[in-house]
Amino acid sequence: MDDCLIVGGGVIGLSLAYELAGQGCAVHVLERGLPGREASWAGAGILPPGSITAPVTPDEKLARLCHDLHPQWAARLREETGIDNGYWRCGGIYLARTVAAAQGIRQQARYWKERGITVIETSPAGLAECEPALAGVERGVTAALFLPDEAQLRNPRHMKALLAACASRGVRVSGGVTVDDFETARDRVVAVRATSGRFAAGTICVTGGAWSRGLLARLGVAIAVKPIRGQIALLNTGAPVLRRVINEGRCYLVPRADGRVLVGSTEEDVGFDKQTTAEAIAGLLSFATELVPALAAAQLETCWAGLRPGSADGRPYLGRVPGYDNMFVAAGHFRSGLQLSPGTAVLMRQAILGQATDVDLSTFGVDRG
Ligand SMILES: Cc1cc2nc3c(=O)[nH]c(=O)nc-3n(C[C@H](O)[C@H](O)[C@H](O)COP(=O)(O)OP(=O)(O)OC[C@H]3O[C@@H](n4cnc5c(N)ncnc54)[C@H](O)[C@@H]3O)c2cc1C
Numbered sequence: 001m002d003d004c005l006i007v008g009g010g011v012i013g014l015s016l017a018y019e020l021a022g023q024g025c026a027v028h029v030l031e032r033g034l035p036g037r038e039a040s041w042a043g044a045g046i047l048p049p050g051s052i053t054a055p056v057t058p059d060e061k062l063a064r065l066c067h068d069l070h071p072q073w074a075a076r077l078r079e080e081t082g083i084d085n086g087y088w089r090c091g092g093i094y095l096a097r098t099v100a101a102a103q104g105i106r107q108q109a110r111y112w113k114e115r116g117i118t119v120i121e122t123s124p125a126g127l128a129e130c131e132p133a134l135a136g137v138e139r140g141v142t143a144a145l146f147l148p149d150e151a152q153l154r155n156p157r158h159m160k161a162l163l164a165a166c167a168s169r170g171v172r173v174s175g176g177v178t179v180d181d182f183e184t185a186r187d188r189v190v191a192v193r194a195t196s197g198r199f200a201a202g203t204i205c206v207t208g209g210a211w212s213r214g215l216l217a218r219l220g221v222a223i224a225v226k227p228i229r230g231q232i233a234l235l236n237t238g239a240p241v242l243r244r245v246i247n248e249g250r251c252y253l254v255p256r257a258d259g260r261v262l263v264g265s266t267e268e269d270v271g272f273d274k275q276t277t278a279e280a281i282a283g284l285l286s287f288a289t290e291l292v293p294a295l296a297a298a299q300l301e302t303c304w305a306g307l308r309p310g311s312a313d314g315r316p317y318l319g320r321v322p323g324y325d326n327m328f329v330a331a332g333h334f335r336s337g338l339q340l341s342p343g344t345a346v347l348m349r350q351a352i353l354g355q356a357t358d359v360d361l362s363t364f365g366v367d368r369g
């Protein structure tokens with residue numbers, strides 16, 4: 001029997017499997033499709049900086065933990081697997097082009113500064129120094145900030161690296177296995193029932209992303225997680241034209257080192273529908289080409305949509321499932337699951353193994369209402 005069964009092989013499930021296996025646990029990940037091919041593949045990989053001065057709230061502590069862990073995990077994954085996950089401290093620009101949006105990002109700048117995060121307020125005219133591709137855009141800009149500590153990773157590569165690292169630590173990952181139900185005995189979940197049979201384990205953790213609510217409903221447990229679609233267009237300019245992540249409201253441009261640029265994203269409450277739409281992609285392309293006219297000549301390589309696991313209060317659910325001693329959940333990371341994945345894995349490993357957690361998990365509890 002495995003020590004731990006993990007239901008869902010996205011970035012959260014695989015990071016947790018990697019972390020548990022590092023402590024000698026026998027771990028089996030059950031994944032309905034191909035591992036790492038849902039939201040964790042579809043995301044953009046932006047890693048905003050965490051608080052530098054002592055973080056206060058549990059959310060800040062989790063973000064700070066991840067800020068520290070990402071470069072360490074990138075180096076360790078490269079060492080263990082030879083795969084470079086593309087971690088890159090490229091810096092991020094935050095732009096406003098209306099008076100209201102300028103107020104919003106100045107308020108955000110104060111919040112970041114109070115937490116010791118370096119924020120460089122850039123005059124519209126100075127923008128081109130920070131990001132030459134933005135030359136010319138300054139006429140419409142009402143405020144601009146530069147965060148040198150914003151980073152990114154190439155999430156499809158990160159997923160490959162995690163899978164390889166899990167394999168080298170002895171984690172079994174079974175794709176094409178859909179978990180349908182749980183078998184309980186008093187206050188324990190003794191096994192899961194899946195399309196390909198019954199699997200028993202000492203501990204079970206649901207990391208089913210946007211699908212986690214339906215899974216936990218089988219146990220009569222409610223979590224407010226639902227799918228929020230995000231669409232992305234991928235451009236290729238052959239050679240890099242941008243070097244920073246550029247954020248404006250919910251939209252962004254993420255330059256990869258090879259000349260590709262991700263243009264994202266939408267936030268759509270349309271259920272489990274992963275289609276791309278002409279209107280959304282047209283909107284993203286006009287955002288991109290208006291900001292960086294050089295992108296008008298880029299090749300439109302492909303478009304896709306993914307389902308973020310949105311939670312009602314924007315926080316993930318992390319910890320034990322009430323009513324069951326050996327049942328856990330880590331789901332609902334919404335727009336930040338890639339950013340928050342290594343810290344989530346460490347804290348969940350601590351919770352599952354009965355170790356003291358580095359961050360108090362009650363804020364993220366399933367019973368928080
Ligand atoms: C367009 C877009 C842009 C994003 N950009 C960023 C970003 O820049 N930075 C960032 O930090 N985050 C970003 N995110 C969010 C991030 O991708 C998610 O928060 C994160 O991937 C969630 O990981 P997960 O493992 O919980 O979910 P998923 O990756 O969705 O994995 C859940 C897995 O569970 C499996 N599963 C579900 N039900 C079952 C079942 N019954 N049996 C077996 N397996 C099951 C699914 O098949 C899936 O593989 C973005 C997301 C999208 C869609």
